[in-house]
Amino acid sequence: MKTILMCSDGSAFADGIYRYGAWFARHFQAKAEVLYVTDIRSQKLVSTGNFTGSIGLGASDQLLTDLVNLEHEKAKLNNQRARLILQHAEEMLKAEGLSDVALINKTGFLVDQLHDFEADADMVVLGKRGEAAEFASGHLGANIDRIVRSSTKPCLVTPQSFAPIEKLLVAYDGSPTGKRILSFLVDSAEGFKDIDIHLLTVAKSDTAPPTELESAQATLQQAGLSSTTTVLSGDPETVISDYIDKNQISLLMMGAYGHSRIRHLVIGSTTVQLLRSVQVPVLLFR
Incomplete structure (x- = not known):
C-alpha cells in the first residue's frame, strides 16, 4: 500500500477521516493525500439576464452589479474555506506522525474529481456522513453510494470518533x-x-x-x-x-x-x- 486518499468536506466527520487515514498510512508506510472539492454549485455565477422589462433599466444594472460582486465575495470565501480545511487536515495528520502529506483542492463534484486521483491511490477514505451530519443522524452521506459504486479501490467509510x-x-x-x-x-x-x-x-x-x-x-x-x-x-x-x-x-x-x-x-x-x-x-x- 503506497497511497491513502482521504476525501474531506471539513465536516464534523473530517477528524475521523484523518485519524483513520493516518493509522493506515503509518502501519503501511503510505503517502497521505487529502482531497477537498469545492462544490461547483457554490461557485456558479448568477445569470445576468435582461431584467429591464420587469424592474427598470437603472435598477436592473445596479442589481446585476450587486449580484456579480456578491458572487466574487462567495468565491473568495470558498477559497478561504478550502485553505482552512486543508490546513487543519495537514495539522491533524502531522500530529498523527505523518510527514508526507499532499493537499489537493479542486472545484467540481467529488464523485467526478475522484476518478482523477484514485487511480494512483490504494485506498479511499471518506466519512460516513458529511456537512449535514447534525441534521440527519440516521442517514449516510450523499456521496457514499455513488463513490463506492464507482470507485475501483477499497473504500474505508469512517465514523466520527476514532x-x-x-x-x-x-x-x-x-x-x-x-x-x-x-x-x-x-x-x-x-x-x-x-x-x-x-x-x-x-x-x-x-x-x-x-x-x-x-x-x-x-x-x-x-x-x-x-x-x-x-x-x-x-x-x-x-x-x-x-x-x-x-x-x-x-x-x-x-x-x-x-x-x-x-x-x-x-x-x-x-x-x-x-x-x-x-x-x-x-x-x-x-
Whole structure:
C-alpha cells in the first residue's frame, strides 16, 4: 500500500477521516493525500439576464452589479474555506506522525474529481456522513453510494470518533470479492500482523466451518496472519452487528457487492444498514 486518499468536506466527520487515514498510512508506510472539492454549485455565477422589462433599466444594472460582486465575495470565501480545511487536515495528520502529506483542492463534484486521483491511490477514505451530519443522524452521506459504486479501490467509510484498530472482522462468503479481501490482507500482512483477525461466515445454519472458510484461514496463516473462524446463522445485518458488539471489533471488512445471503450490499439492504448502525469503520471491496 503506497497511497491513502482521504476525501474531506471539513465536516464534523473530517477528524475521523484523518485519524483513520493516518493509522493506515503509518502501519503501511503510505503517502497521505487529502482531497477537498469545492462544490461547483457554490461557485456558479448568477445569470445576468435582461431584467429591464420587469424592474427598470437603472435598477436592473445596479442589481446585476450587486449580484456579480456578491458572487466574487462567495468565491473568495470558498477559497478561504478550502485553505482552512486543508490546513487543519495537514495539522491533524502531522500530529498523527505523518510527514508526507499532499493537499489537493479542486472545484467540481467529488464523485467526478475522484476518478482523477484514485487511480494512483490504494485506498479511499471518506466519512460516513458529511456537512449535514447534525441534521440527519440516521442517514449516510450523499456521496457514499455513488463513490463506492464507482470507485475501483477499497473504500474505508469512517465514523466520527476514532478508536485504535485492534480487532478486525472479515465478513467472508467465499465469493471473488471475499478472495480479494484475503489478497489485500496477504499483500498487507506486515501492517496487520499484530491485529486480532476474525473470519465470520453467515450461513443458513450453524454447521461446521465450510471449506471456503478453512481455506481462507489457511491462506492467512501462510502469510503469517493468525485468525479465528466462526459460522453463525441468521440475518446477516443482525449477526454481523451483534458479533461486532460482543467481540469489540474495531474494523469491519466486507464486500460492497456480496454473494448468497450477503448479496445486495452497497447500496443494498445489508451494507446500508450496517454502515448506518455500526460505530466502527467499514472497509468495502468490490
